[in-house]
Amino acid sequence: xxxFDPTSKPVERAVELAPRPxxxxxxxxxxVDNTKFNSDTLLAKLAERLARRHGMTVxxxxxxxxxxxxxxxxxxxxxxxQADLVVSGIGD
Amino acid sequence: MHGVTTDAAQDPRELIEAYYEAGWxxxxxxxxxxxxxxxxxxxxxxxxxxxIIGEIAGRNTVVAADKVAINAVMAxxxxxxxxxxxxxxKGLCHPDFAYHGPAxxxxxxxxxxxxxxxxxxxxxxxxxxxxxGQGHRPNATIGRAVRLTMMNVMNTRPGLLDxxxxxxPGKYSFCFAEHEDDHPWEPLHVARGLRPTDSAVTxxxxxxxxxxxxxxxxxxxxxxxxxxDALSNLGIPNMKGYNQALLxxxxxxxxxxxxxxxxxxxxxxxxxxxxxxTVADFKRAGRLPGAVEAGDETAPRRLFExxxxxxxxxxxxxxxxWSACLPGWGNKWTKAVTTLIEIPGGHA
Numbered sequence: 001x002x003x004f005d006p007t008s009k010p011v012e013r014a015v016e017l018a019p020r021p022x023x024x025x026x027x028x029x030x031x032v033d034n035t036k037f038n039s040d041t042l043l044a045k046l047a048e049r050l051a052r053r054h055g056m057t058v059x060x061x062x063x064x065x066x067x068x069x070x071x072x073x074x075x076x077x078x079x080x081x082q083a084d085l086v087v088s089g090i091g092d
Numbered sequence: 093m094h095g096v097t098t099d100a101a102q103d104p105r106e107l108i109e110a111y112y113e114a115g116w117x118x119x120x121x122x123x124x125x126x127x128x129x130x131x132x133x134x135x136x137x138x139x140x141x142x143x144i145i146g147e148i149a150g151r152n153t154v155v156a157a158d159k160v161a162i163n164a165v166m167a168x169x170x171x172x173x174x175x176x177x178x179x180x181x182k183g184l185c186h187p188d189f190a191y192h193g194p195a196x197x198x199x200x201x202x203x204x205x206x207x208x209x210x211x212x213x214x215x216x217x218x219x220x221x222x223x224x225g226q227g228h229r230p231n232a233t234i235g236r237a238v239r240l241t242m243m244n245v246m247n248t249r250p251g252l253l254d255x256x257x258x259x260x261p262g263k264y265s266f267c268f269a270e271h272e273d274d275h276p277w278e279p280l281h282v283a284r285g286l287r288p289t290d291s292a293v294t295x296x297x298x299x300x301x302x303x304x305x306x307x308x309x310x311x312x313x314x315x316x317x318x319x320x321d322a323l324s325n326l327g328i329p330n331m332k333g334y335n336q337a338l339l340x341x342x343x344x345x346x347x348x349x350x351x352x353x354x355x356x357x358x359x360x361x362x363x364x365x366x367x368x369x370t371v372a373d374f375k376r377a378g379r380l381p382g383a384v385e386a387g388d389e390t391a392p393r394r395l396f397e398x399x400x401x402x403x404x405x406x407x408x409x410x411x412x413x414w415s416a417c418l419p420g421w422g423n424k425w426t427k428a429v430t431t432l433i434e435i436p437g438g439h440a
Contacts, residue, residue: 003111003114004162006166013152069193
């Protein structure tokens with residue numbers, strides 16, 4: 001007798017992590033707002049704190065179409081070119 | 093050819109238990125597939141086993157026909173149901189549906205399937221009495237096959253990438269047909285651009301269902317005010333941004349609309365206008381931030397932006413003063429998607 005496996009594994013995709021910065025001092029900061037309630041407020045507060053503590057500057061911001069949608073390629077390209085470090089948020 | 097050999101005994105009870113132990117069920121017993129039943133399922137849709145039904149890049153998900161067939165057998169589908177299951181899954185994979193949110197959210201949406209066209213009669217999908225309830229095999233098993241495929245193939249397991257806080261019973265299965273006879277207007281799939289002779293399934297994410305009762309109304313205005321009120325209560329999930337809503341007119345309410353001569357557009361516009369509360373109401377309930385300020389008591393806040401955001405269908409028994417509304421998940425983060433059901437040989 002056989003069992004029929006109804007499952008599929010997620011397709012494997014190679015993901016290369018960006019190199020971790022040795023220091024946050026003076027880095028260019030990118031923000032990705034996923035449009036969840038208060039996500040813009042939280043990211044702005046976080047950016048203020050990073051600026052105060054580490055001299056970081058917000059150089060690129062992106063607002064997603066919705067939390068349910070992926071960030072678009074154009075925004076990724078901009079963030080890659082204009083920011084050293086990106087913070088995305090938020091969840092429930 | 094699709095399975096793995098196990099030492100499971102021939103006893104069906106033990107086989108069913110083996111599917112439980114593997115974590116492959118929705119909590120109800122499944123129909124154990126066989127080579128013959130899986131092949132029959134694929135043949136009904138004229139699919140190759142490795143044919144790709146859909147993909148969702150953000151979840152690294154690929155939906156292949158053989159896995160859909162296995163899940164459809166497990167759900168209890170007849171082979172001829174498969175084209176409906178496949179069309180629904182294509183809808184879930186459509187970019188406009190934006191699957192990740194409604195599938196994973198704490199809101200715990202049911203994927204509501206509304207079936208239209210000749211296939212409804214051909215398969216016997218219930219559109220009448222107890223349209224949302226139990227007792228009809230295609231309704232129960234088509235919706236179940238979609239949910240099992242979501243769990244087993246689309247990586248949507250409770251506690252993992254299904255983070256529903258409460259969920260709802262419609263997450264087991266939620267499939268019904270539109271009652272197209274004596275409809276006040278054209279059926280849903282025609283309103284959304286298909287031909288009356290087409291068969292289609294519309295997928296729509298909703299985390300709740302309210303029944304709307306009114307036994308006295310004899311004209312559209314008081315009846316539609318009840319819908320507008322139900323869709324603008326203080327606990328409604330999505331008052332921050334505009335959304336879609338599904339309205340299901342049943343029985344006597346459908347007759348009121350049909351005999352009134354109101355167009356679909358007029359009914360939609362009426363609800364857009366009346367589904368509103370004041371900013372003060374929402375602030376007092378903590379649904380908007382800040383204290384109530386001068387002007388908030390009279391400042392209206394509408395729940396819907398455009399008439400087309402209200403999807404209106406007919407279903408249910410002829411008798412009774414009950415209808416229903418199903419608020420959509422998210423603030424237009426997902427949209428209902430209507431997909432043509434491709435029927436090999438056009439038998440429906």
